Amino acid sequence: MIGSIAAIGMGLAVIGAGIGIGQIGAKAMEAIARQPEAVGDIRANMILMAALVEGAALIAIIVSYILPISA
Amino acid sequence: MSSSAQQEHVDDEDHNAQHESVAHDDVCGHAGHHSETFEPAPTAFHHISDLNVYNIGPWNFALPCILYAPDRGWDIFMSSKFGFDRRGHGDGHKTYNGYVLDGGVVKRIVDDHFPMGVQEVGGFAHEGDLSFACIDGTPHELEAKSTMDGGLFGGGVTSFYDFSLTKNVISMLLVGVFLLWMFIGIARAYRARQGMAPRGVQSFMEPMFLFIQDEVAKPFLGKHWERFQPFLMALFFFILALNLFGQVPFFGGSNVTGNLAVTMALALFAFVITNINGNKHYWEHVFWMPGVPAAVKAVIITPVEFLGLFIKPFTLMLRLFANITAGHIVVLSFVGLIFIFGNSGQSIGGASLGAVVSVPLTMFMMAIELLVAFIQAFVFTILTASYIGAATEEHH
Numbered sequence: 001m002i003g004s005i006a007a008i009g010m011g012l013a014v015i016g017a018g019i020g021i022g023q024i025g026a027k028a029m030e031a032i033a034r035q036p037e038a039v040g041d042i043r044a045n046m047i048l049m050a051a052l053v054e055g056a057a058l059i060a061i062i063v064s065y066i067l068p069i070s071a
Numbered sequence: 072m073s074s075s076a077q078q079e080h081v082d083d084e085d086h087n088a089q090h091e092s093v094a095h096d097d098v099c100g101h102a103g104h105h106s107e108t109f110e111p112a113p114t115a116f117h118h119i120s121d122l123n124v125y126n127i128g129p130w131n132f133a134l135p136c137i138l139y140a141p142d143r144g145w146d147i148f149m150s151s152k153f154g155f156d157r158r159g160h161g162d163g164h165k166t167y168n169g170y171v172l173d174g175g176v177v178k179r180i181v182d183d184h185f186p187m188g189v190q191e192v193g194g195f196a197h198e199g200d201l202s203f204a205c206i207d208g209t210p211h212e213l214e215a216k217s218t219m220d221g222g223l224f225g226g227g228v229t230s231f232y233d234f235s236l237t238k239n240v241i242s243m244l245l246v247g248v249f250l251l252w253m254f255i256g257i258a259r260a261y262r263a264r265q266g267m268a269p270r271g272v273q274s275f276m277e278p279m280f281l282f283i284q285d286e287v288a289k290p291f292l293g294k295h296w297e298r299f300q301p302f303l304m305a306l307f308f309f310i311l312a313l314n315l316f317g318q319v320p321f322f323g324g325s326n327v328t329g330n331l332a333v334t335m336a337l338a339l340f341a342f343v344i345t346n347i348n349g350n351k352h353y354w355e356h357v358f359w360m361p362g363v364p365a366a367v368k369a370v371i372i373t374p375v376e377f378l379g380l381f382i383k384p385f386t387l388m389l390r391l392f393a394n395i396t397a398g399h400i401v402v403l404s405f406v407g408l409i410f411i412f413g414n415s416g417q418s419i420g421g422a423s424l425g426a427v428v429s430v431p432l433t434m435f436m437m438a439i440e441l442l443v444a445f446i447q448a449f450v451f452t453i454l455t456a457s458y459i460g461a462a463t464e465e466h467h
Contacts, residue, residue, distance in 0.1 A: 054390060
């Protein structure tokens with residue numbers, strides 16, 4: 001039972017990260033289209049922001065991974 | 072797969088756990104050979120975990136084991152003492168001083184009065200979380216493997232400590248020596264060919280080096296960039312090289328950057344270097360953020376900022392570990408499709424169909440992993456640089 005709930009938790013975390021990274025990607029594309037000369041800066045910051053969003057999601061995934069093992 | 076059957080299986084396991092003494096007697100009845108059906112999850116975890124044997128192609132090679140048990144002292148020997156098969160999963164056929172090699176991993180027999188020296192092992196049996204070595208038909212319970220990663224892949228802190236030169240350690244040393252050799256060679260070439268265009272491996276590494284210098288070190292560290300440049304470069308190339316080395320199939324198959332202990336050590340370096348270089352503005356912003364009402368500071372900002380000190384390296388550790396491990400598990404799952412479709416080796420047609428499905432998916436995943444290897448090395452470096460940058464920034 002805990003395993004199933006943890007699996008749902010993992011899915012929710014991935015949905016959250018998907019929305020977040022999707023937003024970052026969309027806005028970065030938009031920004032590059034507006035200002036193609038700033039593509040280098042935008043790309044570096046895009047990856048940085050995506051990594052930060054991903055970090056929060058990964059904590060959720062790891063917690064839901066460990067929970068069924070330790071519980 | 073019907074859920075009721077699965078439920079029954081789980082109930083069965085609980086039942087066995089309650090009547091352990093009864094279950095243990097017959098555990099060796101079907102031991103000595105691995106279970107016939109292919110189990111994807113344990114197989115995947117076996118292939119990403121650290122082992123006491125080195126794998127090149129299908130062959131296993133012995134590595135030094137350095138074991139310490141507080142009640143017994145040091146044991147230093149080669150893992151060939153366990154008499155493992157040259158090919159296969161690395162199950163040892165002998166005990167050595169109460170240690171056994173189960174699936175390539177050193178484990179200790181729980182029994183304190185187990186005789187020292189060498190004994191024949193009939194095989195290994197697994198039941199739930201417990202492992203047993205079958206010696207003369209009697210099962211002997213084994214301790215979990217000794218790990219420092221909190222037992223995420225089984226194991227944990229045990230009655231013995233494993234300081235062995237394991238597969239991951241050997242891979243890390245190989246990569247370290249390779250990087251040293253390559254960069255010393257490049258540095259020599261720069262000195263010898265001053266003012267001339269880079270040549271050979273120089274022209275391959277120079278753009279990567281300059282990229283980290285110009286995109287990471289200089290913008291994030293401001294005027295301190297030269298002080299932290301060596302650390303950032305070491306971090307980037309070490310992680311990148313290990314990520315790429317972990318991608319090489321059939322050689323080692325070591326999952327070094329996907330090992331929590333390794334990423335923990337890297338994150339610890341980032342944590343220590345960030346905080347010992349923090350200036351007074353940094354600590355002021357952590358403990359007493361200027362320009363915020365005192366009540367808000369005491370209740371919200373300071374606790375959150377203080378926790379943030381630890382959460383930052385913690386996410387650094389998890390991000391690298393999870394990205395690399397997830398990639399490897401997906402690849403192994405796709406390869407596992409062949410065995411699932413092939414009904415554990417009974418149906419050649421199914422296995423061929425599985426291979427047709429699995430090979431393009433695996434290739435696709437390997438390509439993604441190649442990208443991830445670069446991105447994660449870059450992300451680790453850029454985040455470390457931004458933390459150090461925030462700690463050393465001058466007042467403005």
